[in-house]
Amino acid sequence: MHKWIFYIGLTVLLVSCKGEQKVAIETTKVFSGKGVEIPVYDFKNFEYLLSINDGKTRIINFWATWCKPCVAELPYFELINSRYPNKEVEVILVSLDLPNQVESKLIPFIRKQRIKSKIVLLDDPDANSWIPKVNENWSGSIPATIIYKGNTSNFYERSFTYDELERELKKML
């Protein structure tokens, strides 16, 4: 009963809190099923999410349902997302699941775990071209996390406990 909605070239207008920036991000498509919507980006369009300058702190976590340590730490990202006001902190979970597993694995997982944080799918198979743009020290292994605000950004190729994640977040707030 998964219903696919397939918007090619759907344009999402993201307006920053201050209303200063208007940036159009092109999704290649949107996976949608059972109340879950996951926009799909290639890196070119995804990249914008790594440099929004609106005074908000963003936690960008690269993960996938097949990555055990990623799944283990997801509750901490969820907890951060629920405990900090959305005006101050936004958690974005960037799934690297293969597109052919979105319906069979990712959407059921999100529903089962009742994930509330924003989820996007990064679907760009030429990883060698974009991994260094996320961070030049990143080997490409996940979990990996960026915490940034304005022009200050920290990158972590590691797993977190809740306390560790919150400590790193507080450095940025």
Next chain:
Amino acid sequence: MKTLKILVAVVLVIAVSAFAIDKVNVSDTDAGYIIGDTATDFKLKNIDDTMVSLKDYKEAKGFIVIFTCNHCPYSVAYEDRIIELDKNFKNKGYPVIAINPNNPKAYPTDSFDQMKIRAKEKGFTFPYLFDDGQKIYPQYGATKTPHVYILEKTENGNVVRYIGAIDNNYKDAAAADKKYVEDAINALLKGQKVPVETTKAIGCSIKA
């Protein structure tokens, strides 16, 4: 009521943190090989229960060492291409040596028995070795699967000539227009410098 809420939250955080203690993993692979390093040999158990070392391959000109495993969708996506690499380059002196670096306690589908089953299903034409005790992959500096190291046999040992991905499209072999491993070996066979020596790829973190 408010106190109760706070209490519940505190208990939750403690419970969650306690649960997480064994999940912390420290990056200990920063000290891995770079291009030009001499790679260590090993003696690891193959899926046919024999022990395999690089020195057993008297005729080889080098090796395509690939850290890979059963559970990782990225590894699975590359299985056919790994078989193809072995087919194309074993006769030219560069056999594939696959090594599963994962601890089966972390990923039960990466157990030695499961390796045998997967190798049989896919008809692996190359050794598929178990890094028992997870001792070899940290020396190489592998962080994920699949992770390729091309070694060239020289008088000074097996020298690392390429580290990285197999090609530039994990989803679709036909759409890959940069075949890093193939290009590297073809260059080595001609006695030339490897055109692209390192690449990065998304992969499944190795769990010791």
